[in-house]
Amino acid sequence: MADEVILLDFWPSPFGMRARIALAEKGIKYEYRDEDLENKSRFLLQVNPVHKKIPVLIDNGKPICESLIIVQYIDEVWKDKCLLMPSDPYKRAQARFWADFVDNKLYHCGRRVWFSKAEDKEEACKELIECLKLLEGELGNKPYFGGETLGFIDVALVPFNSWFCSYETCENFSIEPHCPKIVAWAKRCMEKESVSKSFPDHQMVCDLALQWKKKLGFE
Numbered sequence: 202m203a204d205e206v207i208l209l210d211f212w213p214s215p216f217g218m219r220a221r222i223a224l225a226e227k228g229i230k231y232e233y234r235d236e237d238l239e240n241k242s243r244f245l246l247q248v249n250p251v252h253k254k255i256p257v258l259i260d261n262g263k264p265i266c267e268s269l270i271i272v273q274y275i276d277e278v279w280k281d282k283c284l285l286m287p288s289d290p291y292k293r294a295q296a297r298f299w300a301d302f303v304d305n306k307l308y309h310c311g312r313r314v315w316f317s318k319a320e321d322k323e324e325a326c327k328e329l330i331e332c333l334k335l336l337e338g339e340l341g342n343k344p345y346f347g348g349e350t351l352g353f354i355d356v357a358l359v360p361f362n363s364w365f366c367s368y369e370t371c372e373n374f375s376i377e378p379h380c381p382k383i384v385a386w387a388k389r390c391m392e393k394e395s396v397s398k399s400f401p402d403h404q405m406v407c408d409l410a411l412q413w414k415k416k417l418g419f420e
């Protein structure tokens with residue numbers, strides 16, 4: 202029987218995008234199912250009963266939850282092509298460290314840029330730039346975080362570029378003067394089909410974020 206791979210996702214989700222990029226890098230055929238997160242499918246609740254969140258990858262009936270775990274799973278199962286994780290254990294630990302930084306620090310700073318009152322906005326933007334500068338230090342002069350090819354940290358971080366672009370469009374501030382290497386890196390990643398094809402439409406992300414802001418009273 203042919204392999205059956207299903208991805209439960211939500212189109213603007215940076216976490217879902219990680220799984221999409223990893224699957225595209227490996228050239229894996231899969232069924233994409235977009236979830237309505239206001240009315241989650243019974244299948245989503247069944248395959249992710251703990252967090253009830255997307256993304257969930259279902260590999261021949263076996264569900265895998267949490268985007269960074271999904272990316273590592275994809276890398277381990279389909280290991281004959283485009284390895285995302287470094288082979289050296291120390292470098293692997295470092296890659297996991299920075300991916301964790303993206304989730305536990307950068308993501309929250311980014312949310313604060315969107316969802317903070319006008320008086321706190323400047324501080325939120327400053328904090329986001331500080332996070333990006335730390336990442337820029339880790340990137341150094343390499344084309345990708347892991348070296349010459351797209352790797353785990355790139356896949357963990359680049360989906361947030363669609364949200365950074367929307368902050369820039371809607372919040373009227375610019376990342377490039379502060380972090381030119383990160384901006385150049387994001388452009389480099391976007392030149393890869395696996396990345397560009399996994400990205401949602403910029404205008405649609407901006408529109409959605411503006412709707413959320415309005416709904417939550419942060420206009």
Ligand SMILES: N[C@@H](CCC(=O)N[C@@H](CS)C(=O)NCC(=O)O)C(=O)O
Nearest residue numbers: 214216238253254255256267268269
């Ligand atoms: N840590 C999770 C975060 C996933 C996440 O936050 N997913 C959001 C969509 S972007 C979700 O499903 N939200 C639905 C909910 O919170 O009920 C991961 O890396 O996969």
